[in-house]
Amino acid sequence: MKRPKKSKSASHSPWVRLAALRPRFSAFMLDWASWGFIAYGVMYLLNKYWYIRHVNFYGRLTLPGWGWPVVIIATFELALLSHAFSQSIGLSLFGLRLFGPEYAPVPFRRRLARFVALHVGLVLQPLALFGDRPLGSLVHDSDKTGRMLLVAKVKDDLPAEKPRKWYTTYRGLFLAGLLALTFWLGWKITTINLQMLVERIGKSGHIWKDLFTPRFTYLTEPVIPGRTFSLVHYMLETIFMAFFATVTGAIVAFPLSFLGARNIMGFNAFGWLIYSVMRTLFNALRSIESILMAVLFAVWVGFGNPFAGALALFLHTIAALAKLYSEQVEAVDPGPLEAIATTGARRWQVVAYGVIPQIIPSYLAFTLYRWDINIRMATIIALVGGGGIGTLLFYFKNEVGRLDDAWNQVGAVVVAIVVVVWALDYISARVREKIG
Amino acid sequence: MEELIRIDRLTKVYERGEVLAVNDISFTVKRGEFLVLIGLSGSGKSTLLRCINRLIEPTAGQIVFDGIDVTKASARQLRQLRRRMAMIFQQFNLVKRSSVLTNVLSGRLGYVNPGASAIHKFPKEDLESAFANLERVGIPEQAYKRADELSGGQQQRVGIARALMQRPDLLMADEPVSALDPATAHSVMQYLEQMNQEDGVTVIASLHFLSLARRYGTRILALKDGEIVFEGLPAEIDAAKFKEIYGEEAEEVEVR
Ligand SMILES: Nc1ncnc2c1ncn2[C@@H]1O[C@H](COP(=O)(O)OP(=O)(O)OP(=O)(O)O)[C@@H](O)[C@H]1O
């Protein structure tokens, strides 16, 4: 297909140029960070295998004051080196590559020169934001002998090249090394110890036995006569807590989801503002786990009060559902919306007649899915005073040693939780099947 | 004949990709005309049509509809203008999960009491005319089906019924039959012709097949790279003109 005349792409505003620089910047920071991670890993392993074994068992190897700048500069240089050789994982992740003229490979000497030039170039980079010079000319990213380009943009012009095996490329090896290091560190840091797992199995035997012979003494009887309630009571509390949080959360999230959808709000600057505020709010609220919110509400409305748990779940549900919902709104077919707008309908009528019918099924599915999550969360939210069945679980757990059948009671609570969660999961899965 | 639309030096540049899609176009459309837009893919037909009801904002130029400047209309005025310009689409653009009847009734949204429309309540006259229009496009028995249960041809007829509900002065059709087989295409085109001749609705349609353009158009406007390369009667397009519009290698395909 032929393109009509292109309008001239003369000088861009600094903002446009800044945006174009972003992938390069992000790629560099990623490389720097990965080298920093390697430095940390080396330090940790040195401690583990050399310092505390051979030097000072109770001590810890730490960097001297001058060590920090050395590490920072060294990792910076390494990142710069991989950047200059256009081999870094950052560059390949952001799809950038250095090309010579006619997409030829850039020779080694030229890359080395680039590494040296980058030291000055990075400092001068801000100047590249102004004027008509091609971006990156100051860091030798763009001149006669080579250019840093987005691979996706020039895909069609590239000469065919044989794909290389991962273990023959720098970045494949680097990534493999990074993965191995991460695994090694993770193993050590989380103190994974398979030996302990085997040794200790016998010692916890009687607890297992008790757990698997649950005693439903307090199924309907109050646990402490006249004071605390029965298992069934707490279970109902849990279910209604989750139910209340899901339903009210969904009702609040429904209108908010339109405010957080780009295709509905992106018609003017004011709309964009609301959209951005909403999205930030959803993300911020969502990132606070409901169990953390429950800590706050338990202090506010009283420890052990199911209202605290319900409030925490409610807030988290709003944020989580509003985000999921608004993504659905953004994914609707825009055609019908245009068609309804051309009849002279108002903006909200377009939403009511064009958007809502399209999103209803996925809204229901997401709400049910949220209900599953809320039930699970409601069973343990008592850990921080949020009320519900967990109250009993932690009560009996604390009575171990004082009460002979404490573990049997814990077993009963666990069985009750498993049965209820499983049953409700099954129902919601069946309902979702029906909707889908 | 009185003039319905005057387009004056209309230009549209898409910011993304910096494409000059419509380049300084001027023409007028008289009331009662059946104007057909032709041109290669990417020549700017859709862009031109969608500028007229401002589904996309023109970059420069003026569009005057029945004496009112569309480009300067406020949001409210634009809604009132859009009630008078219906549009049908290549992909039909029905709300698939809604019933056919709801889709047809949504053509009245610009007119009805907004509060009542919020609870899907339409006046009795509108309901009656919805059934009358479904009858007119030959699918009265489909009213309560979901829109996506219909065939492509039936869906486009629903689109036409929705447009009829607006009682428009102008009907814009962007490749209304490109997704349909030749026989169905003709029957859909005949509904447009009927609207044009019996209801006096002015029609602007973009079409891919020159044979359809010749058969239904009273006047033809050909676009190439966003500019008008031909304007005149269907009969005036000869082999030379055809090559000019579609390029040297093109050959005419008949649709019967
Ligand atoms: N949203 C958009 N953003 C950027 N460029 C666009 C956009 N829509 C269309 N274009 C470009 O504008 C030009 C005209 O497109 P338009 O859709 O108006 O052509 P058309 O004649 O309707 O083509 P077709 O017959 O394929 O529908 C094309 O080059 C197209 O790539």
Ligand SMILES: [Mg+2]
């Ligand atoms: Mg088109």
